[in-house]
Amino acid sequence: MKLRHLNAAGLAVLTAAALTGTAMAAPTCGADPVVMNAYFETGFPLPSKLAEEFTRQFPNVTFDIKEDQFANMMENSPRILSEDNAPDLIRLPSMSDLVANELLANLDGYFTDFGWDKFPPSQLIQLRVEEGGRPRGAGSLWAMGLNYSMTGVFYNKELAAKIGMTEAPKTLAELDALMQKAKDAGIVPIMQFNKGTGGLAFPLQDLMGSYGPPEPINDWIFQKDGATINTEANVKAAEHLENWVKSGYFAADTNAIEYFQMMSRFTGGEGLFMFNGDWESGNLDKNFAGKFGFFLMPPVEAGGRHAAMSAPLTFGIGAKAANKDCAAFFLDWVATNEQARKINVEVGGSNPGGPADLPIPAVTPGSVTEATLAAGNVVATENGAMDFIANATGAIFAAGWTPELQKLVGGVQTGKGLIEAVQAEYEKELSR
């Protein structure tokens, strides 16, 4: 009897939906007061700015925001997500372990409800994980990106003019030549951090993208069967990086430079180039307008394919969260609301993602943000996006890339040896 009633009710809803010709209504935050439990990363104001705007548009929703350093989030997120009062919105440093332990809400239902199939599939591929935590790049959707950042080469316009650099290099050889010119002129060619975490992973991955296609690198990061980082192209890339080290293109104390020191020294005029991500575009435009430029890492051959590390600013919803629907609505709103997209570009400096037909908000002509957004289009057109090589496993950055890159700078590791050592660490971790 009850079953018949339920069937009848379901049929009535379906019929009503069919008659009106619309999909069933997507979840919202409703009209009752909602306090979103949010866990954001310290030092990055974008999520909080978006939360402020969301509350302005939906006054019944407020945010209880807790912030933590990225390294602490890496360590604490499983514990925090396993608690009963799990965050509704959480910045995710990595997903595989969290999916394996069933700590994240599966977003497949929201994908359908909100029509996220209109987003370019490549945008969401890094956010998909098979049940059990591996491989990534396929399976259910477990998170969304607040925006989609990308790495490339920032340059100091004044120093570039000093060495006669009038346009972005079109080949790797041209980039090498510019570095040599800078060194000859007494300018540090590359200001890069490598203390604490291996900042040389940025130039290394850019070099990998110059020497070879991004697909095998993504396969490795996504832990697909048989994938290896020890390919001919990647070894060449690492050896090229080794040559940069030996040529003295990096600051002498690179292994003693932390990320914030790198930013301070680069913006202070020390160093022609800096390999970094477009998350700094907003900062550079706001505080150093007109002083810095950006270009994508050039390919080996002129006219070749561009590839770059491009990763979403990943946010997930706790499996035990109290306001899952509202959190999903917020994630959809970030990607589709005009004001949210504007904030995203102005504060975050990165591509806001979302449906392919939505325009990217206008930015100041000649700004770094304009250059990075344009570069993002090139990478998207040439299908050259790679996830970050540090995201391959939970510990590969700390146990593999960072110590080996520091050894490379210290002259106690070769490019080939670096790739072999990281592959060995990767295999060791996957075998556990």
Add this chain to the structure above:
Amino acid sequence: MTNRANQIAGAAQAAPAKSRRRGRGFDRQAAIVALLFAAPAFIMYAAFVLVPLGMSVFYSLQRWDGIGKMRFVGLNNYLIVLTDSDLLQVIGNAFLLAAWFTLIPVVLGLAVAAAIREHLGGPFGTVTRTILFLPQVIPLVAAGIAWSWMFANSGVVNQTLRGIGLEALARGWLGDFTFALPAVGIIGAWVLLGLCTMLLVTGITKIDPSLYEAARLDGAGAWDEFLYITLPGLRQELGVCVTVTVIAALASFDIVYIATGGGPGIQTTVPGLEIYRLAFAHRQVGLASALAIFLMVLVLVCVLPIQWLTRVRR
């Protein structure tokens, strides 16, 4: 008479028995009181030392990511600790650091104690003791940050070198494969110097001044006084200094974490830091626990002989 004698004899026999009974009751009561006095401390000790220790031993026999299901792996984690070349280097680093953390503070502390022995009561002694003890009251994290600035490219160490024409020697000390560990060692030595000096200066005041007087009358020089009176007289204090500094080096974390993060490579990674990384970054709670237990055994193996060697034989 006989009865009376028997009564007396009986009373004499009964008295000790009664006293014994009363004694046993008193002993039991005293024991209960003693236990009650000890109970709060024991409960705290059990809750914060014994139970975590037992749990660490239990975890060390498992493969566990801290969230999911545990899998019993027997002694496999200990086998990894003893055979993994990186972990062995990490343990080796701790011993290298122990040399810096121990030798410099103890030798300098001894030198200072011997030098200011005769001026301990005066303002010079007070000022010297205060200055040397200051690092001890500064938090290790603050010390690590301050020294990181001093060892940085534009820090005071390189500024000094450049100022005296030794620019070629200037470098990013904490990122240098050769000098990172000695640099961390100097930070630790600076922190521990105050403690050692204070202990040794206090110890030196206990030595009978007439011994020095007698030695001088016998024609002993300052070096002889130090070798034959000061050093043997400070045996116990030296034992405490070496024990504390060796433990500080083997179980170090704060200074290394702040100053170098264990780098470059794993040049300054020590077991304490590696345990933290394995447990919280690599999510290998079992292996981290095995390394922690191994570290505890290592500390005991190093400290117990020091204690035995420096105890005063009576």
